[in-house]
Amino acid sequence: MNNRKIAFVKYGGFSHVNEMVVEILTREFPNLEIETIDVFTDLVNTKDLATIFHTLNEYSKEIFDRTLHIGNRRLYTSYFFHKLRKALVKRLAGRNYLFTFQTQSLFDASIPGIPHFVYTDHTALANLTYRGFDRAKLPSSAWIECEREIYHNATLNFTMSENVADSIVKDYGVPAHKVANILCGPCLNVPQAEVFDDNRYHHQKILFVGIEWERKGGPILEEAFKMVLDKFPNATLDIVGCSPKVTTPNCNIVGKVPLPEVSEYYKKASVFCLPTRFDPNPNVCFEAMAHKLPVITTNGGSRPEFTIEGKSGYLVEVDNPHQLAEKAIELLASPQKCKSFGEYGHRMVWDKYTWEKTGARISQNIDRFLSCRPI
Template identity: 40%
Template sequence: MRKIGFFTLTPSPPAPPANARTLAALRRALPGCEIEVIEVIPRLKRAPLAYGTAAAVAAATYAPDLLRGNKSLRHAALRTPYIFRWIKGMAARVARDSNFDATFQMQSLFDASAPGIPHYVYTDHTHLENLNYGAAGAAAMYSKAWIACERSIYRNAETVFVRSTNVAASLMRDYDCPEARVACVHAGSNAATPAAPADVTAPGQRKTILFAGIDWERKGGPTLLAAFRRVLARHPDARLRIVGCAPDTGGVANCDVVGRIPLSEMPGHFASAGIFCLPTRREPFGIVFVEAMWHGLPIVATDIGAVPDMVVPGVNGALVAPGDATALADRLCALLDDPALAARQGAASRRRAEDRYHWDRVAARMVARMATAAET
């Protein structure tokens, strides 16, 4: 391939760092290919009538959820058939005028396919996968008309690349995607990866439990706080470090609330912790787990979504049911009780990351699939 169109919603930043990581990895994997970036939202903003109409349609479609605060107008505007058709038309014109040999899009919120041009999607979710998260997922659902639009994204793709096996299963189960058009290629770390994990020997470091997430409620923060109270009864010198948000911890001892930080500072927090814990309630993927694995940390998390792909109980951590503070405390204490167990599981995390969750390996899997498709 000589030229590929790389479609993304927003520039990076503020787009998720995975967008830039994916683009860079594809460029390394295809050194002789020109990859042109097309940013959807800036083009939409240059069409004020379309942008305003999208907001009006979303306000009418999702009024009850918007009034209850369950959805934001900005996100809802992207989940209407009106704006879906606008983006599809724009993308097809760009692809045709640019003479792309293939098109590639990040996530499945729009359709950048064009007739006669092989198209690839890389996503960490399907909308219907939300139904597997109970009430937390039900609140995130959008209209049947939007789901019909999403279904067409996968129908028009040569291959849908996904980050995890649960999303691959959803594509086949919920969207009738043939198995031959779905490929699980995983994902890499957004934060810088260390040449080798830190040697967790200092007691203060070994007994530090790290939580990293912006959405305290959705990421299971209250459950972790309840579990940590139980942990302190057995390990009064344990510490909980909370990065990414600044919740009220209710006076629980030994809690260090760091708050929102730049991504560049995350490696230092991974390196100074002994356990990573994120008992999330709903998670499209969770690249923070990958980052914890690269830093050689044992992981205690919940058995939902993509997490079981990354955390194998008894190998590199433990999994509990969402909301189960008692089980969470028991799993954390098992690691605090046995430093040798924590060290073995941390080393297994690092090996799993090196084997599976490396951006260059991800891109190589994609490019091999694209090359095979081009030959047929």
């Protein structure tokens, strides 16, 4: 057969997920060539005058009211969606792919007659389930109709969580048989047999990992940490991935570091805290669990699916520093509980949340739609 290619269509790095997907496709389909296309570097310009004009037109009230920034909405107009769709059809048509595969639901890379698979961690309408989310911050209704096309045009929609799988079915009217929750894994490589020093649970060291300090609940964590210091004056908070201006004592601002180096901070921590506000599926929680850390995070998105209350960690309310401080103090006061929670989460990761298992689920599902797989 001539169709010995996979078109892998992506946008940027997707928090290292795209790297993992390429590894999966390479491993599961070793006889196929993978052609990678980054839509916003290879196909279209997001800053041309027409795109800016249509963004201003579709979001005029929000932009002029200063509730939205034009830069955050350029990708979410019906004009840009169809402009990108046209560029993708032109780029992919006639190249005889066995199937096409895209990550994230920001564009539609489907081509008639070719099996097409979408792998996403979010939907726009799933945001409405997050406590405190302002409905006015949703993309326009015209763009959400475009998003609906993505899911309906896909041969199969892969999701990272049951929360998003439910949204695609309930919010977008996609038949359940066109959705498969295949989960994901930690993007930081941690050997299953790695041995960790249990003494770290006695060090009263809290860890935060995230690039977006505000969205990930950093200010709430700082407020909670002040209360923690009242109980444990020697406690510390390591902030990895960003460099916010904090004035609270005992905060160690690490900033951005290469991904492999982040592991060293997990290995030294006692507790992992991510009081994120609007976050569909934070991969850092899986990384923390892979490092045998108890996790304290907020109740929303996919977090209740893997943060098992009182077993792998605790779920707290969004924007509630008092509750966050209470749970952090409880864990810091009990190294044995930290160890028990960490071990439970570690087992859960290796039982369900690995890229090897996700890769097998991808392969099994895709094979059902391929009439003939090249040998």
